[in-house]
Amino acid sequence: MKETATNVYVVGVGGQGAVMATELTSEVALAAGYDVKKGEVHGMSQRGGIIASHARFGKNITSPVIGKGEADYILAFEAVEALRSIEWLKPGGTIIVNEQKIVPPIAHFLKIEYPDNIKEKLEDGKRKVITLNAFEKAVEVGSELLVNTLLLGVLSKLLELPEKTWKEVLTKRFGTKMLELNMKAFEAGRTMKF
Amino acid sequence: MSGAVKGKRREKSEGRVLLSGNEAFARGAYEAGVVLASAYPGTPSSEILLNEAGYKEIIADWAANEKTAFEIGIGSAMAGARTMISMKQPGVSVCLDALLNWSHTGTPGGFVLVACDDPGQHSSQTEDDTRMYAKLARVPCLDPSDSMEAKEFVGEALALSEKFDTLTIVRSTTRVSHSKTIVDLYPRTEYPIKGFERNPNKYVVVPGRAILRETEVIKRLAALKEYVETSPLNQVEWNSKEVGVITSGVAYYHAKHVLPEASFLKLGISFPLPEKMIKDFASKVKRLVVIEETRPFFEEELKIMGIYDFVGMDSFRVQGELDPDIIRAGLKKAGVPMEQPEPTVIKTAEAPPRPPVMCPGCPHRGIFLAFKKLDANVFSDIGCYTLAFAPPINALHTAICMGASIGNAVGMAKVHGTDKPIIAALGDGTFVHSGMTPLYDAVYTQTNITIVILDNRITAMTGGQPAAESGFRANGSPTVVVDLEALVRGIGIKFVKHVDPYDIKACMDVLKEAIAFEGPAVVLTNRPCALMPKKIKDKPYMVIEDKCTGCGVCMSCGCPAIGLSDQVAKKSKKGEKARTIDPTLCTGCSVCAQLCAVHAIELMEK
Numbered sequence: 001m002k003e004t005a006t007n008v009y010v011v012g013v014g015g016q017g018a019v020m021a022t023e024l025t026s027e028v029a030l031a032a033g034y035d036v037k038k039g040e041v042h043g044m045s046q047r048g049g050i051i052a053s054h055a056r057f058g059k060n061i062t063s064p065v066i067g068k069g070e071a072d073y074i075l076a077f078e079a080v081e082a083l084r085s086i087e088w089l090k091p092g093g094t095i096i097v098n099e100q101k102i103v104p105p106i107a108h109f110l111k112i113e114y115p116d117n118i119k120e121k122l123e124d125g126k127r128k129v130i131t132l133n134a135f136e137k138a139v140e141v142g143s144e145l146l147v148n149t150l151l152l153g154v155l156s157k158l159l160e161l162p163e164k165t166w167k168e169v170l171t172k173r174f175g176t177k178m179l180e181l182n183m184k185a186f187e188a189g190r191t192m193k194f
Numbered sequence: 195m196s197g198a199v200k201g202k203r204r205e206k207s208e209g210r211v212l213l214s215g216n217e218a219f220a221r222g223a224y225e226a227g228v229v230l231a232s233a234y235p236g237t238p239s240s241e242i243l244l245n246e247a248g249y250k251e252i253i254a255d256w257a258a259n260e261k262t263a264f265e266i267g268i269g270s271a272m273a274g275a276r277t278m279i280s281m282k283q284p285g286v287s288v289c290l291d292a293l294l295n296w297s298h299t300g301t302p303g304g305f306v307l308v309a310c311d312d313p314g315q316h317s318s319q320t321e322d323d324t325r326m327y328a329k330l331a332r333v334p335c336l337d338p339s340d341s342m343e344a345k346e347f348v349g350e351a352l353a354l355s356e357k358f359d360t361l362t363i364v365r366s367t368t369r370v371s372h373s374k375t376i377v378d379l380y381p382r383t384e385y386p387i388k389g390f391e392r393n394p395n396k397y398v399v400v401p402g403r404a405i406l407r408e409t410e411v412i413k414r415l416a417a418l419k420e421y422v423e424t425s426p427l428n429q430v431e432w433n434s435k436e437v438g439v440i441t442s443g444v445a446y447y448h449a450k451h452v453l454p455e456a457s458f459l460k461l462g463i464s465f466p467l468p469e470k471m472i473k474d475f476a477s478k479v480k481r482l483v484v485i486e487e488t489r490p491f492f493e494e495e496l497k498i499m500g501i502y503d504f505v506g507m508d509s510f511r512v513q514g515e516l517d518p519d520i521i522r523a524g525l526k527k528a529g530v531p532m533e534q535p536e537p538t539v540i541k542t543a544e545a546p547p548r549p550p551v552m553c554p555g556c557p558h559r560g561i562f563l564a565f566k567k568l569d570a571n572v573f574s575d576i577g578c579y580t581l582a583f584a585p586p587i588n589a590l591h592t593a594i595c596m597g598a599s600i601g602n603a604v605g606m607a608k609v610h611g612t613d614k615p616i617i618a619a620l621g622d623g624t625f626v627h628s629g630m631t632p633l634y635d636a637v638y639t640q641t642n643i644t645i646v647i648l649d650n651r652i653t654a655m656t657g658g659q660p661a662a663e664s665g666f667r668a669n670g671s672p673t674v675v676v677d678l679e680a681l682v683r684g685i686g687i688k689f690v691k692h693v694d695p696y697d698i699k700a701c702m703d704v705l706k707e708a709i710a711f712e713g714p715a716v717v718l719t720n721r722p723c724a725l726m727p728k729k730i731k732d733k734p735y736m737v738i739e740d741k742c743t744g745c746g747v748c749m750s751c752g753c754p755a756i757g758l759s760d761q762v763a764k765k766s767k768k769g770e771k772a773r774t775i776d777p778t779l780c781t782g783c784s785v786c787a788q789l790c791a792v793h794a795i796e797l798m799e800k
C-alpha cells in the first residue's frame with residue numbers, strides 16, 4: 001500500500017458527473033483500506049457553474065483540499081475547465097481531458113471566444129496530457145449517459161487501486177438495469193490506449 | 195485518521211463509511227437519540243435535515259424560517275426531548291431573538307443548534323462567524339474538523355446542553371459540511387421524553403424573573419470556563435516545540451498538512467476558551483501561530499488573556515476561506531520555519547469565466563424580461579431569480595437579505611425616491627420566510643407598489659426543498675398546499691392577479707394594470723421550477739436557419755440552451771453566425787421565440 005497521499009482533482013461543469021467520479025474513487029480507496037477525504041463546494045452547480053472536486057487517499061490524510069501544484073492526476077470533464085485547473089497539477093502529473101466543449105452561455109454575450117488548441121495550451125513538457133472525446137466514445141459504447149463512467153475507466157487505469165475493488169464498487173453503485181452498460185463503458189475507458 | 199474525541203469510543207462500530215459533514219451531523223442526531231429536527235434550508239447546511247428526514251426515529255421538517263425552526267425546537271426541548279436545529283449562518287441572525295432568550299431560560303431537553311458558516315462566501319450574502327453569536331449568547335460552541343467529529347460532536351453538544359442547562363451550538367463551515375471523510379457508525383441511544391413541567395420562573399421571561407435568570411447565566415458561563423480546561427474535546431498534540439499552532443475546525447487539517455512537525459492545540463470547543471490550557475501551550479512553544487476561520491476570534495480572545503506575541507490572521511488573509519496554499523504563504527511571510535517543500539505551481543493559460551445562470555426553461559426568465567421592458571425599479575430578494583441582476587437580463591436592482599424586497603419597496607415609495615414603477619419581486623419561499631409581515635406594512639400604509647410573488651412552488655436556489663406552497667414534507671409525504679392568493683387577500687390586498695411568467699406580453703399587461711392600481715397590488719406567477727421536484731421537458735424549440743438574421747436578440751434572455759451555430763446566418767447583413775438551440779437542453783418554454791422579431795424560432799415538429 002502506498003504511504004504518501006494520492007491527489008485526484010476532478011473538474012467539470014455542473015451536471016456532468018464530476019462529483020460522482022470523486023465519489024466512486026473515494027469509495028474504492030476506502031474499500032482498499034486507505035484513509036480518504038473527498039470534497040467540493042456545491043451550491044451553484046445546478047445552474048451551470050464550475051465544479052471542482054477533490055479526492056485524496058493514502059495512509060493518513062489531513063486537509064480535504066488539494067493545493068495548487070499538488071494534484072497527481074486531474075480529470076477534466078470539459079476543455080475550458082481543464083485550462084482553469086492546470087495550476088493544480090504537479091510537475092510530472094497527468095491530466096486527462098475530455099475534449100467536449102461546453103461554451104459558457106455568457107461568453108457570447110460578453111464576446112469572449114471559447115479558446116481553441118486546448119491541448120497545446122496545456123502542454124509544458126513537464127506534465128502528461130491525455131485527450132479524448134469521451135462523448136463520442138460513450139455514444140459508441142451505447143449511450144451519451146456513459147461519459148462519466150468511461151472517463152472513470154481511463155482514470156482508474158492510472159491509479160494504484162485494485163481493479164477488482166473498482167468493479168465491486170461499480171456493481172454496488174449501478175442498479176442491475178444500467179450495470180452492464182456502465183461496466184462496458186468503464187472497460188472501454190480502462191483499455192483505451194494513448 | 196480522524197481526530198474525533200480520541201480513545202473515547204465504547205461499543206463496537208456498526209460499520210465504517212464515507213459521509214459528508216452534513217450526513218454525519220444527521221447520523222449524530224440519530225445516534226444521540228434526537229427526537230425532533232427542525233431547519234430552514236440554506237447552503238451549506240441543507241443536507242442535514244434532508245438526511246435526518248431519512249431516519250424514521252426523527253421527526254424532521256422544514257420550518258417557515260430560521261426563527262420558527264428555532265422556536266419549534268424550543269417547544270420540543272421544553273418537553274424534554276432531544277432536539278436539533280440546523281441552518282446556515284445568516285439564519286442565526288434571523289433567529290437571534292429566540293436564541294438569546296433561550297440561552298437565558300436554559301433547556302431541560304438537550305438542544306443543539308448546528309450553524310454552518312461559509313468562509314469564502316461560496317453561497318452566502320455575508321461572511322460572518324457563528325462563534326461571535328456563541329459569545330454574545332454565552333453558550334458553548336463546538337467546532338468539528340471532519341465528519342467523524344461532526345457526528346460525535348452532536349452527541350457531545352447534547353450532553354453538554356443537558357449538563358449545563360444551556361443550548362449548545364455546533365459550528366460547521368462549508369468544507370466540513372461538504373467534505374466526505376471516514377465515519378464509524380454506532381447504534382442509537384434512546385432518551386425518554388420527560389414531558390412538559392410548568393416552571394414560570396424559568397420559561398416566562400418577564401423582567402422581574404429574567405433578571406434572576408441573568409444571574410444563572412453568569413454562573414453557568416463560569417462553570418463552562420472551568421469545564422473546558424479539562425474537556426477531551428480540546429487536545430494538545432506535542433511535537434516539535436519550534437512552532438505551536440492554536441486552531442480549530444477544518445483549519446486544523448489544513449495547518450497539519452503544511453506543518454506536520456509542529457505542536458498543536460486543537461480546540462474542539464471554540465467558546466468559551468480554556469485560558470489556562472492556552473497560556474500553558476503558548477509558554478512552551480517558540481513561535482505561536484493562530485490559524486482560524488473566519489474572523490480573528492481566537493486572536494481577540496488571546497489578546498484579552500494578555501497574549502500578544504503570535505502570528506495571526508493578518509498574515510494569512512483578511513477574508514475568504516483558508517487552504518494549505520494560503521497558510522503556507524502566510525507562514526512564509528511571517529518567517530515561520532517549514533520543513534515541507536513548497537509545491538511547484540505552473541500556469542499555462544487563462545480560462546474564460548463561467549458564472550452560474552438560470553436553467554433553460556426557468557420560470558423567472560420571462561417575467562424579468564417584462565420588468566426590463568417596463569423599465570421598472572425592481573427591489574428583489576434572495577433566490578434563483580437574483581441571477582437576473584447579471585447580464586444579459588440586468589433587471590434586478592436590489593437584494594439585501596431574505597424578505598427585504600417588500601419593505602425596501604415600501605420605503606422607496608414613501609419618500610417618492612423614483613419616478614419609475616416600483617416592483618417588489620420575491621419567490622414563494624422567501625415570501626413565506628419573511629415576506630408576509632412587510633406585506634402587512636404595504637397594506638397598512640396603502641403604499642403604491644406592485645408585489646410579484648414568483649411562485650415556482652419550491653425553494654429552488656438551495657436545492658429544491660419543499661415549503662408551505664409545495665404540498666409535501668421533508669420526508670416526501672403529502673400535505674396541504676398553502677393558498678397564497680387567500681393569504682394575501684386575508685392580509686388585505688385588493689388587487690390579486692395570476693400570470694403565466696413564460697408569456698412576456700401577458701406579464702406586461704398584468705403588470706401595467708397592477709402598477710396603475712391605487713394601493714398595493716399583488717401578481718402571482720404560476721409556473722413551477724423547471725428542475726424540481728420534477729424535471730420539465732416539453733417539445734423543444736428550434737431556429738429556422740433560413741429566417742435567422744444572426745441579430746442575437748434571442749440570447750438576451752440568457753438561456754444556456756441557445757448557442758452560436760457554425761454557419762453564417764442566411765439573412766445576415768454583416769456575416770453574423772446563426773443561432774441554434776440545443777434540443778436536449780431546451781424545455782420548450784417559448785421565451786426566446788417571443789423575442790425573435792423575424793419569427794425564426796419555432797416549435798420543433800416531430
Ligand SMILES: Cc1ncc(C[n+]2csc(CCOP(=O)(O)OP(=O)(O)O)c2C)c(N)n1
Nearest residue numbers: 236284576577578621622623624653654655
Ligand atoms: C437567512 C437566510 N436563510 C436562508 C438562505 C438560503 N436561501 C437562499 S435563496 C433561498 C430561498 C429561495 O427560495 P425562493 O425565494 O422561493 O426562490 P427560488 O430559488 O425558488 O426561485 C434560501 C432559503 C439565505 N440566503 N438567507
Ligand code: SF4
Nearest residue numbers: 553556578654723724
Ligand atoms: S432551479 Fe428552478 S428556479 Fe432555479 S434557475 Fe433553475 S429552473 Fe429557475
Ligand code: SF4
Nearest residue numbers: 742743745746748790
Ligand atoms: S433573434 Fe431570431 S433572428 Fe435573431 S439571432 Fe435569434 S433566432 Fe436569429
Ligand code: SF4
Nearest residue numbers: 753780781783784786
Ligand atoms: S424555448 Fe428558448 S428560452 Fe425556452 S428553454 Fe428553449 S431555448 Fe431556452
